[in-house]
Amino acid sequence: MKAFVAGATGATGQRIVRALVDRQIPVRALVRDRTQAKELLPSGVELIQGDVSDPRALQVALGDCTVLLCATGARPNLNPSGPLVVDYLGVKNLVEAAQAKAIQHFVLVSSLCVSNLFHPLNLFWFVLLWKLQGENALRESGLPYTIVRPGGLLNEERPGNVIMQGADTLFEGSIPRTQVAQVCVEALFCPESRHKTVEIVSRADAPTRDWSDLFAQVV
Secondary structure, eight states: OOEEEETTTSHHHHHHHHHHHHTTOOEEEEESOHHHHHHHSOTTOEEEEOOSSOHHHHHHHHTTOOEEEEOOOOOSSSOTTHHIIIIIIIHHHHHHHHHHTTOSEEEEEOOTTTTOTTOGGGGTTTHHHHHHHHHHHHHTTOSOEEEEEESEEESSOOSOEEEEEETTOOOSOEEEHHHHHHHHHHHTTOGGGTTEEEEEEEETTOOOOOHHHHHHTOO
16 A cells, blocks of 8 residues: 555645555655755655646546545635635645556545535635535545545544544534544545545544444444
């Protein structure tokens, strides 16, 4: 297994890269700024400079990777096309590149509540709507996939275990980014995760459960 990580220098992407390295999985990271990436990512990670705008260039960037994890996301700003370009078209380009390279498993980090058109986050240029369209591009691709929809993302650690449910069943809650990264990486090792959309939050009163059991319960 060799992993390609898009959005590798983002707050969640960095944690995904570290979790992969901890599992001794070779990583190729797509980055825009090599200098910054060298400061943020573990040594030994292969850095490929580029972005998600060109599917043909992405095919080359994927190289000999066998799995793909995407943690890209538009940053809040005054550009109304940001979510469209990053959260939909960028994901779509990654999907097309993954199809061409016969990627064995595509893990996409999305968001809770993407199906709720009237959610306040859609005031940010319909970011949830475009994330949903990115999800749909992956679901319709024929690729083996896991779509991970986390609740509110926390940079700090906190006690608690992951609660995992199916699509459009969790509507509130939060989760540390490290746990999101762990779910993404564990999905690669659990056949029960394939072709599923999972929603995740973390709660202190949640029981500890095996990863395979967590994915298997989602239908």
